[in-house]
Amino acid sequence: MNNSPPGKYATRPGVRYPTGATHSLEGVNFSVFSRHATGVELLLYAQGDSPEPFQVITLDPEENRTFLVWHVFVLGLPAGIYYTWRVDGPANTAVDGRRFDVRRELCDPWAHAVSDIAWDRERACAKDSGPWPAVRAIVTDLEPDITPRVKSRFSSLEGAVIYELHVGGFTRHPSSGVESPGTFAGVIEKIPYLKDLGITHVELLPIMAFDEQDVPAGATTRGLKNYWGYSTHSFYSPHPRYCRNPVNGPREFLDMVDALHGADIGVILDVVFNHTAEGGADGPVISFKGLANDVFYHLDQSDRRRYLDFTGCGNTVNCNHPEVTNYIVHCLEHWVERLAVDGFRFDLASVFVRGERGVPLSDPPLPWNLELSRTLTELPRIAEAWDAAGLYQVGAFPGLSWTEWNGRYRDSIRRFVRGDGGMIGEVATRLGGSSDLYTHDGRRPANSINFVTCHDGFTLYDLVSYNGKHNEANGEDNRDGSNDNLSWNCGTEGDPTEPAVLQIRHRQARNFLAILMLSRGVPMLLAGDEVLRSQGGNNNAYCQDNELSWFDWRLTASNRAMVRFTRELIALRRRHPSLTRNRFFRGERLPNRGIPDVAWYGPGLEAPSWQLGHVRFLACTIAGLTRDEEDLHLLFNMSENEIQALLPSIANRRWHVALNTAAVPPGDFTARPDQRPFAAASYLVGPRSVVVLEGR
Numbered sequence: 001m002n003n004s005p006p007g008k009y010a011t012r013p014g015v016r017y018p019t020g021a022t023h024s025l026e027g028v029n030f031s032v033f034s035r036h037a038t039g040v041e042l043l044l045y046a047q048g049d050s051p052e053p054f055q056v057i058t059l060d061p062e063e064n065r066t067f068l069v070w071h072v073f074v075l076g077l078p079a080g081i082y083y084t085w086r087v088d089g090p091a092n093t094a095v096d097g098r099r100f101d102v103r104r105e106l107c108d109p110w111a112h113a114v115s116d117i118a119w120d121r122e123r124a125c126a127k128d129s130g131p132w133p134a135v136r137a138i139v140t141d142l143e144p145d146i147t148p149r150v151k152s153r154f155s156s157l158e159g160a161v162i163y164e165l166h167v168g169g170f171t172r173h174p175s176s177g178v179e180s181p182g183t184f185a186g187v188i189e190k191i192p193y194l195k196d197l198g199i200t201h202v203e204l205l206p207i208m209a210f211d212e213q214d215v216p217a218g219a220t221t222r223g224l225k226n227y228w229g230y231s232t233h234s235f236y237s238p239h240p241r242y243c244r245n246p247v248n249g250p251r252e253f254l255d256m257v258d259a260l261h262g263a264d265i266g267v268i269l270d271v272v273f274n275h276t277a278e279g280g281a282d283g284p285v286i287s288f289k290g291l292a293n294d295v296f297y298h299l300d301q302s303d304r305r306r307y308l309d310f311t312g313c314g315n316t317v318n319c320n321h322p323e324v325t326n327y328i329v330h331c332l333e334h335w336v337e338r339l340a341v342d343g344f345r346f347d348l349a350s351v352f353v354r355g356e357r358g359v360p361l362s363d364p365p366l367p368w369n370l371e372l373s374r375t376l377t378e379l380p381r382i383a384e385a386w387d388a389a390g391l392y393q394v395g396a397f398p399g400l401s402w403t404e405w406n407g408r409y410r411d412s413i414r415r416f417v418r419g420d421g422g423m424i425g426e427v428a429t430r431l432g433g434s435s436d437l438y439t440h441d442g443r444r445p446a447n448s449i450n451f452v453t454c455h456d457g458f459t460l461y462d463l464v465s466y467n468g469k470h471n472e473a474n475g476e477d478n479r480d481g482s483n484d485n486l487s488w489n490c491g492t493e494g495d496p497t498e499p500a501v502l503q504i505r506h507r508q509a510r511n512f513l514a515i516l517m518l519s520r521g522v523p524m525l526l527a528g529d530e531v532l533r534s535q536g537g538n539n540n541a542y543c544q545d546n547e548l549s550w551f552d553w554r555l556t557a558s559n560r561a562m563v564r565f566t567r568e569l570i571a572l573r574r575r576h577p578s579l580t581r582n583r584f585f586r587g588e589r590l591p592n593r594g595i596p597d598v599a600w601y602g603p604g605l606e607a608p609s610w611q612l613g614h615v616r617f618l619a620c621t622i623a624g625l626t627r628d629e630e631d632l633h634l635l636f637n638m639s640e641n642e643i644q645a646l647l648p649s650i651a652n653r654r655w656h657v658a659l660n661t662a663a664v665p666p667g668d669f670t671a672r673p674d675q676r677p678f679a680a681a682s683y684l685v686g687p688r689s690v691v692v693l694e695g696r
Contacts, residue, residue: 020110
């Protein structure tokens with residue numbers, strides 16, 4: 001690649017498709033959508049921080065425009081060149097919502113790679129006359145040789161175990177020992193750890209290029225930056241910070257995907273199409289505002305200078321406008337077809353339901369277009385089925401095959417494990433796959449993503465260590481983050497001094513993981529929970545790109561007992577089809593076994609006391625689907641007292657204890673070859689514990 005191009009380059013009109021910068025042996029075709037623009041210029045730079053362009057190309061509206069698209073072909077231009085657009089047009093913003101400003105340079109929304117080396121958000125938001133900094137797009141040579149080397153085999157989440165992972169934070173800690181910390185390449189070096197843990201998919205927090213400088217003033221003064229990445233500006237481009245060289249970003253990302261596929265691990269991207277890094281009226285102009293502000297965002301109809309905000313981030317993407325729907329669908333198809341991604345999780349997906357003026361639609365175009373896309377229809381599409389303005393659609397997200405983050409599952413299991421009474425009926429429903437949420441429209445347990453923790457909120461260890469959030473380090477006087485954590489600190493807030501507190505915390509952490517892996521549906525584990533990673537009670541570490549958030553690899557040794565427990569638990573789940581079967585429990589006899597698929601019990605093998613508010617005990621027997629699969633008997637005691645629970649008899653089989661969270665490690669989990677028959681007719685279930693017996 002030539003980053004010091006000599007002289008000027010000749011041009012010809014070019015073509016409108018494909019949009020973006022398309023490199024070929026002849027040169028580069030540039031194409032950008034801007035319906036109401038009256039003038040367009042293309043600026044070419046040698047580097048991401050070059051002070052001046054080496055060539056400015058003015059597009060002729062007669063020669064270089066086709067309908068809504070402006071285009072030009074630059075002959076002989078090599079890959080590796082940086083570029084921006086300047087766009088002029090009417091800007092009576094209060095009336096028409098357009099924000100054209102020929103002085104501002106814009107990043108190409110279709111760029112396959114970008115550089116933010118010269119970006120300064122504060123300067124870009126300034127109200128002076130400029131010049132303002134810009135994120136610059138990079139010409140890549142995606143055509144024709146970049147194709148997945150290891151094809152995806154992950155078209156379903158049935159039987160999956162998802163691991164939610166932050167690409168930067170997973171290897172940025174000095175203890176990671178990788179060659180390129182905080183990058184896609186760093187993740188590759190840790191694949192053996194992921195493989196050994198037993199997970200089947202990684203769900204990557206946003207890896208599309210985002211604005212790290214998008215944080216409130218209080219965080220800025222503390223030197224903090226946007227860490228999670230929910231501030232996307234370039235949806236086709238990998239985030240430059242995760243690349244060793246942003247020019248090669250697509251290849252580096254694909255190298256990681258190929259390596260994960262080679263280890264039989266699928267790749268799900270967490271994507272943010274509900275808002276962008278451009279924020280509200282006071283936010284910067286990066287791309288969409290300067291090209292098609294009135295098309296891309298929901299605007300106040302009475303004063304179109306104002307943005308409707310259903311996301312809590314200053315703006316809301318107008319997802320159901322035809323041009324925007326087309327942009328999003330084609331973008332996702334690009335990540336699948338060219339970069340081998342296996343599925344997507346959609347942040348604040350209820351925004352996808354909002355039409356004009358933000359009113360929810362009964363049949364919104366975007367969710368259905370994603371479901372009906374030939375490229376996307378067979379892939380997992382996971383909705384975070386709510387938004388920041390109160391539209392909550394868990395169990396009711398439009399479409400037939402969408403999967404959802406099950407917030408009901410999280411809240412129910414948290415309440416049960418901390419000791420709330422009256423939860424056993426709710427817990428039984430969640431263990432069985434949440435039939436109350438998904439049977440009405442023909443969906444199944446695999447449409448439920450079960451989780452107890454995720455990036456947003458307490459880590460697992462903090463969930464059992466803090467009653468309240470401690471977000472002072474974020475610079476917002478602890479006002480940010482949720483106040484409703486459904487947590488219990490086991491008697492002491494924060495770092496424990498009493499061994500008994502530490503012991504119960506570890507037991508509670510094992511309880512959460514055990515219930516998660518014993519539930520029908522798709523379990524999701526937050527990276528670091530298996531090593532009891534703590535954020536010091538910070539439940540909103542979105543701006544903490546430091547050791548507070550990073551995966552500390554020393555914990556894999558100091559908390560090796562928890563790593564072992566997690567690994568064995570995942571293995572138990574994966575060897576029991578009865579736990580991963582994509583059917584709801586019905587209590588009906590299995591035709592090849594002659595026994596019910598599930599039977600629920602109280603401690604004396606009586607029917608559970610579903611309606612009694614003080615009950616904190618539940619047991620069930622789950623039948624093996626075939627004569628070769630062991631039956632399972634599960635005992636959940638979240639009371640403070642030990643309970644002597646009778647065990648059901650099973651014809652021609654004996655019970656073997658596999659798991660007891662009350663036992664001291666390594667006795668908390670007994671691998672199958674080491675199990676011995678349990679001869680007694682009852683089992684003494686310790687307080688606040690989970691027991692699993694296998695019958696064979």
